[in-house]
Amino acid sequence: MKMKVMPLKVYLDLLKDVLDHGVPKTDRTGTGTISVFGRQLRFDLSQGFPLLTTKRIHIRSVVHELLWFLKGDTNIRYLNENGVTIWDEWADENGDLGPVYGKQWRAWEAPDGRMIDQIARVVEAIRTNPDSRRHIVNAWNVADIDQMKLLPCHVMFQFYVAEGKLSCMLTMRSVDVFLGLPFNIAEYALLTHMMAQQCDLEPGELIWSGGDVHLYSNHLEQAKLQLSREPFPLPRLVIKRKPPSIFDYVYEDFEFVDYRHHPAIKAPVAI
Ligand SMILES: Nc1nc(=O)c2c([nH]1)NC[C@@H]1CN(c3ccc(C(=O)N[C@@H](CCC(=O)O)C(=O)O)cc3)CN21
Ligand SMILES: O=c1ccn([C@H]2C[C@H](O)[C@@H](COP(=O)(O)O)O2)c(=O)[nH]1
Numbered sequence: 001m002k003m004k005v006m007p008l009k010v011y012l013d014l015l016k017d018v019l020d021h022g023v024p025k026t027d028r029t030g031t032g033t034i035s036v037f038g039r040q041l042r043f044d045l046s047q048g049f050p051l052l053t054t055k056r057i058h059i060r061s062v063v064h065e066l067l068w069f070l071k072g073d074t075n076i077r078y079l080n081e082n083g084v085t086i087w088d089e090w091a092d093e094n095g096d097l098g099p100v101y102g103k104q105w106r107a108w109e110a111p112d113g114r115m116i117d118q119i120a121r122v123v124e125a126i127r128t129n130p131d132s133r134r135h136i137v138n139a140w141n142v143a144d145i146d147q148m149k150l151l152p153c154h155v156m157f158q159f160y161v162a163e164g165k166l167s168c169m170l171t172m173r174s175v176d177v178f179l180g181l182p183f184n185i186a187e188y189a190l191l192t193h194m195m196a197q198q199c200d201l202e203p204g205e206l207i208w209s210g211g212d213v214h215l216y217s218n219h220l221e222q223a224k225l226q227l228s229r230e231p232f233p234l235p236r237l238v239i240k241r242k243p244p245s246i247f248d249y250v251y252e253d254f255e256f257v258d259y260r261h262h263p264a265i266k267a268p269v270a271i
Contacts, residue, residue, distance in 0.1 A: 008050055008231055010041045011185070015223050018177055018215045025214070029270035033214035040210075043189065045203035048234025049256060050189050052182045054226045056264040059186075061086050063251055066187045070119065070247055072106030074099060082251070086183075089271045090149045098148040104139045122159065123246050126199045130161035140173075154184055159195065165204030166196040175210040178219040178267055184208075190254070193237055198246050222265045235259035 022034025043050040051057050064082045071078065076087045076095040091097055107115040118137045125132055139152035153174045160167045170188045175181050189206050196203040215223055238255040 008052060008054075008234060010043070011050075011052060011182070012054065012227055012231065014039060014041060014181075014213070015177060015215070015227060018213060019220070019223060019227075022215060027214070027270070029216075031270040032217040034217070034220075035212055035214035037212060038210070039213050041185075041208045043185065043206040043208070045189060045192060045206060049193075049237040050185050050206065051235055051256065051259060051261075052186075053232040053234065053259075053261045054229040055182075056261045057182055057186060058264075059256055059259070060084065060251075062183055062186045063190065063254055065183065066190055067249060067251065069101045069105055070249075072102045074102045086269075089269065092149065097150070099141065099144040100148050100150065101139050101152060101154075104141050104144070104152070105137060108138075108141060109144075119246060123195065123198055126159055126161060126166065126195065126201075130199075130201075135159035135161075153180065154188070157188065159192075160204075161199075161201060162204070164202055166192060166199060166201040167204035167207065168192040168195075169207040169209065171209045171211075173211040175213045176270070177213055177215050178223055179269055181210075190237070193239060194246060194249060197239055197242055216267075216270050218270075219267050222267045225265060226262075229262045232260040232262075233258070 018034060018036055021036055025033050025035050027033050060082070061084045064079060064084045065086065068078050074097045076091045076097065079087055087097065105119050106117050108118055110116055122135050122137055125135055136156060136158045138156045140155045145151055154170055154172050157168055157170045168188055168191070172184065185206070185208060192206055193203050235256045235258050238257055240253050240255060243249050243253065
């Protein structure tokens with residue numbers, strides 16, 4: 001019998017790794033974590049879309065958060081208008097988060113006042129100079145950090161083109177394995193599919209690297225519950241049209257076909 005491909009087993013292995021080897025640490029939020037340092041996971045995007053099946057993932061939040069980054073938006077209004085509340089706890093009374101991801105991706109401010117659109121640049125560079133080793137987008141703007149309500153966790157990503165395929169490597173400095181990571185994996189997988197479509201390439205691999213990889217002390221039972229569940233085969237992503245640019249995608253362009261999943265698992269977010 002042919003073995004079923006279950007790429008998201010690597011996520012469950014990481015949960016187990018943190019449960020088995022995590023070292024207790026205090027943290028900024030006062031919650032407490034168990035943590036390991038330095039891990040890497042690989043997802044072959046041709047084997048299905050890496051959306052967790054051992055709990056329900058709120059796809060709406062994933063897609064809208066990515067579209068919100070790509071708009072260069074740093075106010076939670078757009079998210080709230082689309083039923084997404086995952087950033088509410090960090091916003092000020094006007095809904096602002098300071099110069100977080102969207103600002104750095106689309107309008108990194110140069111010392112001479114120029115605004116650098118890192119996303120537009122990287123699309124252009126992948127199209128015109130695919131072999132470059134400089135396809136990088138960076139969110140860690142040291143000069144702006146004091147004004148951010150929360151410092152970037154997905155700090156930088158790099159694209160790589162070979163044999164007609166586009167791969168992406170994402171670096172995260174700090175990883176909430178239970179709540180944040182499933183979102184981050186799905187978002188960067190989606191971004192890689194979109195970039196590949198825009199650059200007439202096939203999606204290759206998503207490679208995820210994490211620095212401080214932690215489970216909050218109030219997520220341990222939820223993590224164990226997930227480990228007791230048998231994963232389903234992954235869904236497939238269908239992008240229904242090719243928009244004119246990376247900035248023109250809308251929520252309705254994406255369909256996640258055959259997403260079978262176990263029930264949602266509630267977990268408090270550490271603020
Ligand atoms: N502690 C912490 N973990 C994070 O993952 C995180 C932050 N803070 N701060 C900034 C953003 C916000 N992110 C979040 C925040 C909340 C959920 C969350 O509560 N997820 C639930 C419900 C999803 C929904 O209703 O949309 C889940 O079950 O996945 C996920 C990611 C990711 N980031
Ligand atoms: O996309 C995200 C955003 C945030 N996180 C997590 C990682 C940490 O648990 C907190 C950030 O706290 P710091 O003290 O700034 O490290 O948010 C995530 O996993 N993914």
